[in-house]
Amino acid sequence: MPAFSPDSGLVTRVVASPNHDARAARVDMIVLHYTGMARAEDALARLCDPQSKVSCHYLVLDDGQIWQLVPEERRAWHAGVSSWQGETDINSCSIGIEIANPGHDFGYPDFAKDQIDAVIALGRDVIARRKIPPPRVLAHSDVAPARKSDPGEKFPWHRLGAAGIGLWVAPSQIVPGPELDPGDHSEIVARLQQALAEFGYAVAVTGSYDDATRGVVTAFQRHFRPARADGIADHSTIETLRRLLAARRSAE
Numbered sequence: 005m006p007a008f009s010p011d012s013g014l015v016t017r018v019v020a021s022p023n024h025d026a027r028a029a030r031v032d033m034i035v036l037h038y039t040g041m042a043r044a045e046d047a048l049a050r051l052c053d054p055q056s057k058v059s060c061h062y063l064v065l066d067d068g069q070i071w072q073l074v075p076e077e078r079r080a081w082h083a084g085v086s087s088w089q090g091e092t093d094i095n096s097c098s099i100g101i102e103i104a105n106p107g108h109d110f111g112y113p114d115f116a117k118d119q120i121d122a123v124i125a126l127g128r129d130v131i132a133r134r135k136i137p138p139p140r141v142l143a144h145s146d147v148a149p150a151r152k153s154d155p156g157e158k159f160p161w162h163r164l165g166a167a168g169i170g171l172w173v174a175p176s177q178i179v180p181g182p183e184l185d186p187g188d189h190s191e192i193v194a195r196l197q198q199a200l201a202e203f204g205y206a207v208a209v210t211g212s213y214d215d216a217t218r219g220v221v222t223a224f225q226r227h228f229r230p231a232r233a234d235g236i237a238d239h240s241t242i243e244t245l246r247r248l249l250a251a252r253r254s255a256e
Protein backbone atom coordinates (compact mmCIF):
# COMPACT_ATOMS: atom_id res chain seq x y z
CA MET A 5 0.00 0.00 0.00
CA PRO A 6 1.41 3.39 -0.89
CA ALA A 7 1.61 5.98 1.91
CA PHE A 8 -0.94 8.17 0.11
CA SER A 9 -3.05 8.09 -3.04
CA PRO A 10 -1.36 9.83 -5.97
CA ASP A 11 -3.04 13.02 -7.21
CA SER A 12 -2.43 12.16 -10.86
CA GLY A 13 -3.21 9.02 -12.83
CA LEU A 14 0.19 9.46 -14.48
CA VAL A 15 2.09 8.59 -11.31
CA THR A 16 3.84 5.22 -11.55
CA ARG A 17 5.09 5.06 -7.97
CA VAL A 18 4.55 6.81 -4.63
CA VAL A 19 7.67 7.33 -2.49
CA ALA A 20 6.60 9.36 0.53
CA SER A 21 8.90 12.16 1.69
CA PRO A 22 8.48 13.45 5.25
CA ASN A 23 9.49 16.96 4.17
CA HIS A 24 6.28 19.01 3.95
CA ASP A 25 3.92 21.12 6.02
CA ALA A 26 0.62 23.00 5.67
CA ARG A 27 0.07 25.41 2.78
CA ALA A 28 -0.65 29.07 3.57
CA ALA A 29 -2.01 29.88 0.09
CA ARG A 30 -3.95 28.42 -2.81
CA VAL A 31 -1.97 26.58 -5.51
CA ASP A 32 -1.61 28.71 -8.66
CA MET A 33 1.96 28.04 -9.81
CA ILE A 34 4.22 25.25 -11.05
CA VAL A 35 7.97 25.45 -10.44
CA LEU A 36 10.23 23.22 -12.54
CA HIS A 37 13.63 22.04 -11.30
CA TYR A 38 16.42 19.72 -12.22
CA THR A 39 17.78 17.46 -9.50
CA GLY A 40 21.39 18.56 -10.02
CA MET A 41 22.87 15.29 -8.78
CA ALA A 42 24.93 12.76 -10.71
CA ARG A 43 22.50 9.89 -9.95
CA ALA A 44 18.72 10.06 -9.72
CA GLU A 45 18.67 7.58 -6.82
CA ASP A 46 20.86 9.95 -4.78
CA ALA A 47 18.48 12.80 -5.58
CA LEU A 48 15.53 10.67 -4.45
CA ALA A 49 17.30 9.78 -1.20
CA ARG A 50 17.99 13.47 -0.51
CA LEU A 51 14.39 14.49 -1.30
CA CYS A 52 13.17 11.93 1.26
CA ASP A 53 15.80 12.52 3.95
CA PRO A 54 14.32 14.34 6.99
CA GLN A 55 17.74 15.94 7.61
CA SER A 56 17.84 17.57 4.16
CA LYS A 57 14.60 19.55 4.66
CA VAL A 58 13.98 19.48 0.90
CA SER A 59 11.32 17.73 -1.17
CA CYS A 60 9.08 18.15 -4.19
CA HIS A 61 5.67 16.90 -5.26
CA TYR A 62 6.84 15.01 -8.33
CA LEU A 63 10.08 13.52 -9.62
CA VAL A 64 10.26 12.80 -13.35
CA LEU A 65 12.94 10.23 -14.23
CA ASP A 66 14.83 10.19 -17.51
CA ASP A 67 12.81 7.22 -18.76
CA GLY A 68 9.60 9.20 -18.29
CA GLN A 69 8.43 7.58 -15.03
CA ILE A 70 6.64 9.98 -12.70
CA TRP A 71 7.02 9.42 -8.98
CA GLN A 72 5.07 11.39 -6.38
CA LEU A 73 6.77 12.25 -3.08
CA VAL A 74 4.39 14.73 -1.42
CA PRO A 75 0.58 15.03 -1.77
CA GLU A 76 -0.38 18.15 -3.73
CA GLU A 77 -2.47 19.49 -0.84
CA ARG A 78 0.70 19.72 1.26
CA ARG A 79 3.44 22.36 1.03
CA ALA A 80 6.59 20.67 -0.34
CA TRP A 81 9.97 22.28 0.30
CA HIS A 82 11.45 22.82 -3.15
CA ALA A 83 11.77 26.55 -3.81
CA GLY A 84 13.70 27.78 -0.75
CA VAL A 85 14.25 31.52 -0.43
CA SER A 86 12.44 32.81 -3.49
CA SER A 87 10.17 35.50 -4.89
CA TRP A 88 7.82 36.15 -7.81
CA GLN A 89 5.62 39.19 -8.33
CA GLY A 90 6.26 40.19 -4.74
CA GLU A 91 5.24 36.83 -3.24
CA THR A 92 7.97 35.18 -1.19
CA ASP A 93 6.29 32.00 0.09
CA ILE A 94 6.56 30.25 -3.25
CA ASN A 95 6.33 26.80 -1.65
CA SER A 96 2.85 27.62 -0.35
CA CYS A 97 1.40 28.51 -3.76
CA SER A 98 3.21 26.05 -6.01
CA ILE A 99 3.54 22.47 -7.20
CA GLY A 100 7.23 21.53 -7.37
CA ILE A 101 8.38 19.17 -10.13
CA GLU A 102 11.94 17.84 -10.05
CA ILE A 103 13.32 16.55 -13.34
CA ALA A 104 16.18 14.09 -13.02
CA ASN A 105 19.21 15.68 -14.68
CA PRO A 106 22.72 15.98 -13.24
CA GLY A 107 22.77 19.68 -14.07
CA HIS A 108 25.51 22.19 -14.76
CA ASP A 109 27.91 20.76 -12.14
CA PHE A 110 27.91 17.30 -13.76
CA GLY A 111 28.12 17.92 -17.50
CA TYR A 112 24.49 18.99 -17.98
CA PRO A 113 23.31 16.33 -20.46
CA ASP A 114 20.35 16.97 -22.73
CA PHE A 115 16.92 16.13 -21.34
CA ALA A 116 15.58 12.87 -22.77
CA LYS A 117 12.56 13.05 -25.08
CA ASP A 118 10.57 10.54 -23.00
CA GLN A 119 11.27 12.62 -19.94
CA ILE A 120 10.04 15.85 -21.54
CA ASP A 121 6.96 14.03 -22.86
CA ALA A 122 6.24 13.01 -19.26
CA VAL A 123 6.78 16.56 -17.95
CA ILE A 124 4.33 17.82 -20.58
CA ALA A 125 1.71 15.21 -19.69
CA LEU A 126 2.09 15.90 -15.98
CA GLY A 127 2.06 19.67 -16.52
CA ARG A 128 -1.19 19.43 -18.51
CA ASP A 129 -2.76 17.29 -15.81
CA VAL A 130 -1.80 19.65 -12.96
CA ILE A 131 -2.76 22.77 -14.94
CA ALA A 132 -6.18 21.34 -15.80
CA ARG A 133 -6.94 20.31 -12.23
CA ARG A 134 -5.52 23.43 -10.57
CA LYS A 135 -6.43 26.06 -13.20
CA ILE A 136 -2.86 27.38 -13.30
CA PRO A 137 -2.43 30.44 -15.58
CA PRO A 138 0.28 30.04 -18.29
CA PRO A 139 2.55 32.81 -16.91
CA ARG A 140 2.69 30.95 -13.59
CA VAL A 141 4.68 27.98 -14.95
CA LEU A 142 8.21 28.96 -13.97
CA ALA A 143 11.78 27.80 -13.52
CA HIS A 144 13.40 27.58 -10.11
CA SER A 145 15.92 30.08 -11.51
CA ASP A 146 13.08 32.54 -12.20
CA VAL A 147 12.03 32.64 -8.53
CA ALA A 148 15.59 32.38 -7.10
CA PRO A 149 17.87 33.91 -9.75
CA ALA A 150 20.76 34.68 -7.42
CA ARG A 151 20.98 31.12 -6.11
CA LYS A 152 19.67 28.77 -8.76
CA SER A 153 20.14 28.00 -12.45
CA ASP A 154 17.74 25.07 -12.86
CA PRO A 155 16.27 23.58 -14.97
CA GLY A 156 18.63 25.63 -17.16
CA GLU A 157 19.01 26.78 -20.73
CA LYS A 158 18.81 23.26 -22.20
CA PHE A 159 15.32 22.76 -20.86
CA PRO A 160 12.97 22.84 -23.89
CA TRP A 161 10.47 25.50 -22.80
CA HIS A 162 9.52 25.91 -26.48
CA ARG A 163 8.22 22.31 -26.50
CA LEU A 164 6.15 23.00 -23.41
CA GLY A 165 4.88 26.22 -24.97
CA ALA A 166 3.85 24.35 -28.13
CA ALA A 167 1.92 21.95 -25.87
CA GLY A 168 0.10 24.85 -24.24
CA ILE A 169 2.18 24.89 -21.05
CA GLY A 170 3.59 28.21 -19.83
CA LEU A 171 3.88 31.61 -21.43
CA TRP A 172 6.08 31.36 -24.51
CA VAL A 173 6.90 33.65 -27.42
CA ALA A 174 9.50 32.98 -30.11
CA PRO A 175 12.71 34.66 -28.89
CA SER A 176 13.76 37.72 -30.85
CA GLN A 177 16.73 37.00 -33.12
CA ILE A 178 20.23 37.77 -31.82
CA VAL A 179 21.74 40.58 -33.90
CA PRO A 180 24.84 42.77 -33.46
CA GLY A 181 24.13 46.16 -31.94
CA PRO A 182 24.11 48.19 -28.75
CA GLU A 183 23.59 46.37 -25.47
CA LEU A 184 23.41 47.05 -21.76
CA ASP A 185 26.37 45.65 -19.82
CA PRO A 186 27.25 45.00 -16.19
CA GLY A 187 28.61 48.23 -14.71
CA ASP A 188 26.36 50.49 -16.79
CA HIS A 189 24.29 53.09 -15.00
CA SER A 190 21.52 54.80 -16.90
CA GLU A 191 17.84 55.49 -17.27
CA ILE A 192 17.72 52.67 -19.86
CA VAL A 193 19.02 50.22 -17.25
CA ALA A 194 16.29 51.43 -14.89
CA ARG A 195 13.68 50.79 -17.59
CA LEU A 196 15.02 47.25 -18.11
CA GLN A 197 14.84 46.61 -14.36
CA GLN A 198 11.33 48.01 -14.30
CA ALA A 199 10.26 45.65 -17.09
CA LEU A 200 11.86 42.64 -15.38
CA ALA A 201 10.14 43.55 -12.09
CA GLU A 202 6.82 44.01 -13.86
CA PHE A 203 7.23 40.56 -15.35
CA GLY A 204 7.78 39.09 -11.88
CA TYR A 205 11.47 38.97 -11.08
CA ALA A 206 12.71 40.29 -7.74
CA VAL A 207 15.01 43.09 -8.91
CA ALA A 208 15.52 46.59 -7.51
CA VAL A 209 15.01 49.49 -9.93
CA THR A 210 18.26 51.39 -9.30
CA GLY A 211 19.54 52.20 -12.79
CA SER A 212 22.75 50.31 -11.92
CA TYR A 213 23.54 47.14 -13.86
CA ASP A 214 24.86 45.34 -10.79
CA ASP A 215 25.52 41.63 -10.15
CA ALA A 216 21.93 41.06 -9.00
CA THR A 217 20.61 42.54 -12.24
CA ARG A 218 22.98 40.39 -14.27
CA GLY A 219 21.73 37.33 -12.38
CA VAL A 220 18.12 38.19 -13.16
CA VAL A 221 18.91 38.82 -16.85
CA THR A 222 20.68 35.45 -16.98
CA ALA A 223 17.68 33.73 -15.40
CA PHE A 224 15.39 35.43 -17.92
CA GLN A 225 17.60 34.25 -20.78
CA ARG A 226 17.82 30.65 -19.52
CA HIS A 227 14.04 30.45 -19.71
CA PHE A 228 13.03 32.74 -22.55
CA ARG A 229 16.07 33.37 -24.81
CA PRO A 230 18.22 30.31 -24.16
CA ALA A 231 20.52 30.66 -27.20
CA ARG A 232 22.81 32.89 -25.11
CA ALA A 233 22.49 33.05 -21.34
CA ASP A 234 25.28 35.51 -20.56
CA GLY A 235 23.52 38.15 -18.45
CA ILE A 236 24.09 40.86 -21.04
CA ALA A 237 20.95 42.70 -22.10
CA ASP A 238 21.26 42.81 -25.87
CA HIS A 239 18.47 43.88 -28.21
CA SER A 240 17.14 40.32 -28.51
CA THR A 241 16.82 39.95 -24.73
CA ILE A 242 15.03 43.27 -24.27
CA GLU A 243 12.75 42.69 -27.26
CA THR A 244 11.86 39.16 -26.10
CA LEU A 245 10.92 40.56 -22.69
CA ARG A 246 8.79 43.24 -24.35
CA ARG A 247 6.97 40.59 -26.42
CA LEU A 248 6.30 38.48 -23.33
CA LEU A 249 4.86 41.42 -21.42
CA ALA A 250 2.65 42.25 -24.39
CA ALA A 251 1.52 38.62 -24.75
CA ARG A 252 0.66 38.42 -21.08
CA ARG A 253 -1.28 41.69 -21.16
CA SER A 254 -3.27 40.61 -24.19
CA ALA A 255 -4.13 37.29 -22.52
CA GLU A 256 -5.47 38.98 -19.38
Ligand SMILES: [Zn+2]
Pocket residue numbers: 036037038082144152154
Ligand atom coordinates in the same frame (compact mmCIF):
# COMPACT_ATOMS: atom_id res chain seq x y z
ZN1 LIG B 1 15.61 23.66 -8.05
